[in-house]
Amino acid sequence: MAELNTDDGGGGGKHGGKVKAKKSSTKIDMTPMVDLAFLLLTFFMLTTTFSKPQAMEINMPVKDKVEDPPKIPGNQTLTLLLSDKNRIYYYMGADDPNLPPTVEYTTFANNGIRKLLIDKNKEINKTYDKVESLKKEFLDGKIDEKKYKVEKNKVVGDKKALIVLIKADEQSNYKNLVDILDEMSICNIGRYAIVDITTSETDMIKNVVVQ
Amino acid sequence: MPKIKMPRSSPSLDMTPMVDLAFLLVTFFMLTTQFRADEPVIVDTPSSIALTKIPEADLITVIIDDKGKVFFNFDGKERRASVLQKMGTKYAVNFTPDQIYKFSILTSFGMPIQEMPKFLSLTQTEQKAYYQELEKAGRKGIPSDSLKNELKDWVFNARISNPKYRVAIKGDGKAKYPVVKQVISTLQDNKVNKFNFVTDMEAEP
Numbered sequence: 001m002a003e004l005n006t007d008d009g010g011g012g013g014k015h016g017g018k019v020k021a022k023k024s025s026t027k028i029d030m031t032p033m034v035d036l037a038f039l040l041l042t043f044f045m046l047t048t049t050f051s052k053p054q055a056m057e058i059n060m061p062v063k064d065k066v067e068d069p070p071k072i073p074g075n076q077t078l079t080l081l082l083s084d085k086n087r088i089y090y091y092m093g094a095d096d097p098n099l100p101p102t103v104e105y106t107t108f109a110n111n112g113i114r115k116l117l118i119d120k121n122k123e124i125n126k127t128y129d130k131v132e133s134l135k136k137e138f139l140d141g142k143i144d145e146k147k148y149k150v151e152k153n154k155v156v157g158d159k160k161a162l163i164v165l166i167k168a169d170e171q172s173n174y175k176n177l178v179d180i181l182d183e184m185s186i187c188n189i190g191r192y193a194i195v196d197i198t199t200s201e202t203d204m205i206k207n208v209v210v211q
Numbered sequence: 212m213p214k215i216k217m218p219r220s221s222p223s224l225d226m227t228p229m230v231d232l233a234f235l236l237v238t239f240f241m242l243t244t245q246f247r248a249d250e251p252v253i254v255d256t257p258s259s260i261a262l263t264k265i266p267e268a269d270l271i272t273v274i275i276d277d278k279g280k281v282f283f284n285f286d287g288k289e290r291r292a293s294v295l296q297k298m299g300t301k302y303a304v305n306f307t308p309d310q311i312y313k314f315s316i317l318t319s320f321g322m323p324i325q326e327m328p329k330f331l332s333l334t335q336t337e338q339k340a341y342y343q344e345l346e347k348a349g350r351k352g353i354p355s356d357s358l359k360n361e362l363k364d365w366v367f368n369a370r371i372s373n374p375k376y377r378v379a380i381k382g383d384g385k386a387k388y389p390v391v392k393q394v395i396s397t398l399q400d401n402k403v404n405k406f407n408f409v410t411d412m413e414a415e416p
Contacts, residue, residue: 030226037233044240055379055407056261063399082388168388174275175384177391178257178408186260186415196392 056181060194076124077163080113081201082180084171088113089205092120095198103204108179117164117187125160131188156190164192169202250284250319251342252276257384258413265407269375271366272409273398274319275382279390280352282321283365290372291315297368298324302361306331321352324361355393362394366401381409 081089086108091101106112121128131152138148155161164184168177177194184192254274274282285291292315299306302324306314310331314320322330322345330341345351355362370376378398382391398406 027223030230034226034230034233037230037237040237041233041240044237044244048240048244053256053265053381053409054259054261054412055263055265056259056410057263058406058408060395060399060404060406062402062404063396168392170387170389172388173384174382174386174388174391175257177388178259178382178384178410181408182259182261182410182413194395 056178058181058194076160077165078117078120079165079167079201080180081197081205082166082168082172082176083205084169086176088176088180089208090116091204095200095204100204103208105208108176113180113183114187117183117189121162121187121189124162125158127155127158127161127190128188130155152188153190156188161191162189164189166192166194167197167201168194169197169205250274250282251321251339252280252282252319254381254383255385256381256410258411259408260413260415261410263407265379265409266377269373269377271369271376271378272319273362273366273378273380273394274321275380275386275390275394276352277383277385279386280321281355281362281390281394282319283353283362284319285369285376287373288315290369291317294365294368294372295327297371298364301364301368304328323350323354326350355390355397357393360397363397363400366398366403370401370403378403378406379409380406 075093077093079091079095081103083089087105088107089103089105091103093101095101106116118128134143134148134151134155137143138145143151166177166180181192183189252274254276268286270286272284274284276282285294292311295306295311295314298304304324304327306328310328313331314327317331320327320330322342326345330338333341342351353362353365354360366378380391380394395406398404
């Protein structure tokens with residue numbers, strides 16, 4: 001927005017005689033400065049990144065422990081097998097060669113794995129409902145954050161709560177792993193582990209009829 | 212009836228408040244902005260609802276790109292120099308002081324240690340071309356398989372230089388699981404059983 005020169009050229013011929021000194025305007029042209037300011041503003045606005053990446057905490061067991069793996073009760077164990085095409089194959093209970101479990105598959109959609117996990121977590125020891133009611137109490141301000149965390153850990157870490165074993169095969173990718181770990185925290189599952197897949201389980205995946 | 216003269220108003224308007232605001236915003240953005248370090252790979256991390264922030268200092272980052280190549284980064288100028296020297300001693304690779312200095316100001320890197328001296332003597336633009344050359348030769352990324360695991364030594368030496376280091380894995384969503392598993396198992400070999408996955412933010416459902 002350039003300043004327009006509106007005065008009519010100083011003392012004209014009308015008055016004659018006296019020579020008036022030209023009164024110079026006290027305003028300076030700010031246009032270039034403003035241009036520059038906005039250029040810089042645009043540059044910084046476009047280059048800046050506000051959202052710092054988040055981090056998901058993972059705890060793995062110590063590797064070279066010689067002791068036997070803890071015995072897991074079969075009726076509260078859900079095994080998830082991550083495979084290609086973003087499919088999750090799953091079965092309840094132990095992989096007993098004499099009594100092969102029925103394997104089904106689902107996807108990462110909201111009504112797929114999340115529904116399954118929430119249903120299972122409701123069915124077994126009602127963990128999901130207990131955590132949700134705790135969360136509600138916390139949001140209503142009835143209990144403070146510290147108590148909420150302690151109580152929540154107690155509920156999700158309960159001996160009778162659902163155990164999820166996550167086993168990813170060669171075809172699955174990193175996104176699948178992060179997604180499934182994320183589902184664990186969404187579905188209030190506290191007892192889960194990332195375990196290596198066994199050969200009998202890779203065979204299971206092959207044998208599942210894909211519709 | 213005499214005509215009513217309208218006062219002639221000047222077409223210029225007072226820009227001062229606007230300029231004030233513009234400069235205020237410029238100052239704000241200048242002070243808050245953080246430039247992203249120039250990394251050799253672009254990684255598209257998956258998103259999660261996790262709310263923990265990754266620490267800004269004392270951090271080792273293991274980057275896995277979409278093709279499963281592993282890159283490594285850790286902070287601290289002096290520490291980087293000492294770690295590189297230790298790695299050089301272990302693998303019998305010699306570095307000149309100039310190369311060590313260049314390494315200390317570098318960000319993430321991913322190549323076998325044998326390629327390191329040549330890489331460090333190049334300029335920044337040449338380094339980019341060198342990565343492409345390495346990729347063609349199939350030597351891009353830090354060797355991290357069971358036969359030749361240089362990643363293990365990098366993690367080991369970095370953690371000796373600063374035991375406070377925390378480890379974060381920054382993987383591309385498309386990276387295959389076996390590579391991730393190999394990296395995790397390498398960390399476990401170094402007794403790092405607690406680490407972070409770097410993810411993007413996502414709203415809780």
